[in-house]
Amino acid sequence: MRQHDTLYIGGEWVAPAGTGTIDVISPHTEQVVGRVPDGTNADMDRAVAAAREAFDHGPWPRMTFAERAEVIGRLAEIYAARQAEMAALITEEMGSPITFSQLAQAPQPLGMLQYYAELGRTFQQEEQRPGLFGPTTVRREPVGVVAAIVPWNVPQFVAMTKIAPALLAGCAIVLKPAPETPLDAYLLAEMAQEAGLPAGVLNIVPAGREAGEHLVSHPGVDKVAFTGSTAAGRRIASICGEQLKRVSLELGGKSAAIVLDDADLASSMGMLAIASLMNNGQACVAQTRILASRNRYDEVVEAVAGMVTSQPVGDPADPATGIGPLVAERQRERVEGYIRIGMEEGAKVVVGGLDRPYERGWYVAPTVFAGVGNDMRIAREEIFGPVLVVIPYEDEADAVRIANDSDYGLAGTVWTADADHGMDVARQVRTGTYGINCFMLESNAPFGGYKASGIGRELGPEGLNGYLEYKTIARLG
Known part of the structure; x- marks a missing residue:
């Protein structure tokens, strides 16, 4: 069992203020595989104070972008050497299939570090613009102390969408993992320490909801970057x-995959299996609404059913596994609850249902x-599990209408033999990220959602902008 009895605050491993602990339970074995301190409000106060000291008086915000990029580059090198370890650890703690952990859970955070390290080497802090009476300087400065609050489904990916650009901007960070x-x-804290991040630039305090809200409302925090449920996002936005x-808020999704007749x-x-079932269906971008024309509806249903049944269900550490367990017992109860709702609403179970594959896990x-x-709850509400719904449409315009008929707007896909025509469809769907015959996220392009899927963008230069304040300095003479 992995046991930690300290918190990472101010560049040191320090004793927590309280005596509470958090047990990390394997979703596969239901056994405790780790234990960490349960951070308190006092721990959050200490972490914010350390971040505040690092930002207000430390060297990090006063370094050039290129100098910070060198440190981020060292962190990327250390991360690369330990990414296999990171992938296995995430599979152990939350049940992501090891193939997905090796494909995305660890490599994508590494890619973000590499991208922002490269961006920082040439990024200019000041830009000169001509003014009416003289030159004007536009200066980019870090926003300050950032509270980064991340969920359990892709913990490193989501953490790095915040940490990598915030570090490059010159911010100091308090990370609250789920x-x-x-x-x-x-493991990330160990890497940061080895990379030589100055004390207090990155602080890590695992904790529950109460301490998380204390962090959000802390007067020493200048920005909150949150990924999680829409309900929690509304609360954070109000504070x-x-x-x-x-x-900035990256929230839920109920993404539509439009299957055109061609x-x-x-x-x-094969690609739709990744797009719709990635991470056991526990992905905000998962394509869980499959839209099929009435002309080919039965054929698409049969193909989707075959795709789902072809995914082996089992031990997430086994490379042969396609779908592993859900993260917690309460999550299983939630997903099974939605399966019951679908049955009650009159939808037909083609494969799956309420028979559990294993007694344990x-x-x-x-x-x-x-x-x-599309008016059914299973078509409108985020289930966050391996549950797909196939919805019929009349024609392409109807498909776009159904895709847009959602409270969410995070992701989407179109499946077609004509990729150019797929671009025409993509331009009509109101989502922040879209794929044609695939779904993927790029470190150099913005990620985020429309409507109830959030506020702001992460990744790319747009993600860096979210951690910068812009200052205009005009001169005369």
């Missing part, structure tokens, strides 16, 4: 609004519903 997945954050505090189903299903049967209307 109680379900704090172990990977400790930040009252304090006129900067905030799509080659046989070749599409928080597994659910991957499920496909047919005969689904």
